[in-house]
Amino acid sequence: MKELKLNQLNKDQFQPFGDIIDKNQEIPFEINNGNCLRYNNLAKLSFTDGQAGISLFESKTITFPYSFNFMEKHPLGSQAFIPVFGCRFIVIVAKEINGKPSEPLAFITNHGQGINYHKNIWHGVLAPVEEKATFAIIDWIGKGNNLETYTFDDEFQINL
Amino acid sequence: MKELKLNQLNKDQFQPFGDIIDKNQEIPFEINNGNCLRYNNLAKLSFTDGQAGISLFESKTITFPYSFNFMEKHPLGSQAFIPVFGCRFIVIVAKEINGKPSEPLAFITNHGQGINYHKNIWHGVLAPVEEKATFAIIDWIGKGNNLETYTFDDEFQINL
Numbered sequence: 001m002k003e004l005k006l007n008q009l010n011k012d013q014f015q016p017f018g019d020i021i022d023k024n025q026e027i028p029f030e031i032n033n034g035n036c037l038r039y040n041n042l043a044k045l046s047f048t049d050g051q052a053g054i055s056l057f058e059s060k061t062i063t064f065p066y067s068f069n070f071m072e073k074h075p076l077g078s079q080a081f082i083p084v085f086g087c088r089f090i091v092i093v094a095k096e097i098n099g100k101p102s103e104p105l106a107f108i109t110n111h112g113q114g115i116n117y118h119k120n121i122w123h124g125v126l127a128p129v130e131e132k133a134t135f136a137i138i139d140w141i142g143k144g145n146n147l148e149t150y151t152f153d154d155e156f157q158i159n160l
Numbered sequence: 161m162k163e164l165k166l167n168q169l170n171k172d173q174f175q176p177f178g179d180i181i182d183k184n185q186e187i188p189f190e191i192n193n194g195n196c197l198r199y200n201n202l203a204k205l206s207f208t209d210g211q212a213g214i215s216l217f218e219s220k221t222i223t224f225p226y227s228f229n230f231m232e233k234h235p236l237g238s239q240a241f242i243p244v245f246g247c248r249f250i251v252i253v254a255k256e257i258n259g260k261p262s263e264p265l266a267f268i269t270n271h272g273q274g275i276n277y278h279k280n281i282w283h284g285v286l287a288p289v290e291e292k293a294t295f296a297i298i299d300w301i302g303k304g305n306n307l308e309t310y311t312f313d314d315e316f317q318i319n320l
Contacts, residue, residue: 021296023216032219032285039216041301052212054240054276054298056183056199059192080214082296084272086245112244112294116214125192134272136181136242138214138298141201 001067002103003157009091009107009115017093017105017121019043021082021114043116043138047077050142056084059126059133064160066090066127069152071101073122077140082114085132090158091115092124101150106158122150129160161227162263163317169251169267169275177253177265177281179203181242181274203276203298207237210302216244219286219293224320226250226287229312231261233282237300242274245292250318251275252284261310266318282310289320 007013011020019025021042028037045052071094083089088109094101101122108129109115116138117123126135140146167173171180179185181202188197205212231254243249248269254261261282268289269275276298277283286295300306 021214021216023218023294028216028218031217036217036219036286038297039218041213041215043214045212045214052205052298053201054181054203054205054242054274055201056181056188057191057196058183058188058199059196082214082242083244084242084246084274086292112292114214114244114296126196132246132272134183136274136296137198138212 001155001157004104004106006158007107009109009113013105014107018118019116021080021116043080044118045078046119047140049144050076050140052138053141055137057126057135057137059128061131061133062127062129066158067155068124069155071122071124072147072149073120074140074146075120075148076144076146078116078119079137079139080114080116081126082136083112084134084136086111087128087130087133089129090127094122096122104156161315161317164264164266166318167267169269169273173265174267178278179276181240181276203240204278205238206279207300209304210236210300212298213301215297217286217295217297219288221291221293222287222289226318227315228284229315231282231284232307232309233280234300234306235280235308236304236306238276238279239297239299240274240276241286242296243272244294244296246271247288247290247293249289250287254282256282264316
């Protein structure tokens with residue numbers, strides 16, 4: 001069992017793995033006669049042999065200490081998670097070395113932040129830390145095998 | 161000035177115009193070892209000469225009575241609105257007759273409901289009725305003219 005540091009989600013550390021979907025990533029422009037700001041095109045979406053779809057995930061809430069030894073990746077498409085009720089969640093990613101995830105990095109989001117994992121990036125499963133854990137998912141819809149998994153021999157643990 | 165009835169968003173009336181994105185539209189399946197339910201592929205996404213992108217809209221909140229005479233449509237792509245903090249909003253749509261929107265229909269969403277306007281459907285601008293009016297938008301990203309607008313001679317009014 002190895003403890004991982006829990007980092008506040010930040011662009012410097014997260015950008016090799018994906019995108020942060022919040023209002024700090026782009027300068028917005030006005031639409032709707034000045035009544036609305038548009039923060040445009042915040043995520044790098046990419047889909048092979050399929051197309052983007054919108055789904056909802058309703059997840060159980062995790063508790064701390066949070067232990068895991070399982071990661072997954074999607075070779076055919078990016079995958080975005082956006083909270084519908086603002087719920088914060090844990091984001092776990094890892095670089096691939098020799099076809100396997102290396103030691104993971106762990107982040108916690110702010111209320112209302114979303115993220116987009118780039119195609120083929122190792123990540124943990126959805127791990128919300130609050131109730132009302134409903135998320136809109138923008139990911140690959142198609143036919144084929146879009147899931148690879150890896151289970152570490154030992155568990156990692158995250159404390160709040 | 162003509163008053164429009166404000167309907168609770170419902171599939172029977174809304175499905176000619178788009179999709180409701182909530183947990184009542186599909187039977188979910190379990191993922192993540194039973195810790196999460198996936199309500200799969202809830203919206204008909206369609207993009208011409210471009211691709212799906214994720215943006216954020218931050219809108220001013222409307223007040224009632226709400227008056228409008230402006231509608232728009234997007235000939236090159238569908239457009240989904242998903243609240244990030246659960247915010248309810250007014251949804252206005254109209255059938256096209258002779259190239260113009262006919263008398264609009266007005267709906268109000270429940271907390272956490274999202275919607276997807278199908279490609280080329282006349283609709284009103286984003287009209288949230290609560291604070292924290294941040295929405296994730298999944299719509300067309302590309303080069304070209306994806307906006308047509310129409311202004312009615314007289315205003316329509318909606319009361320809560």
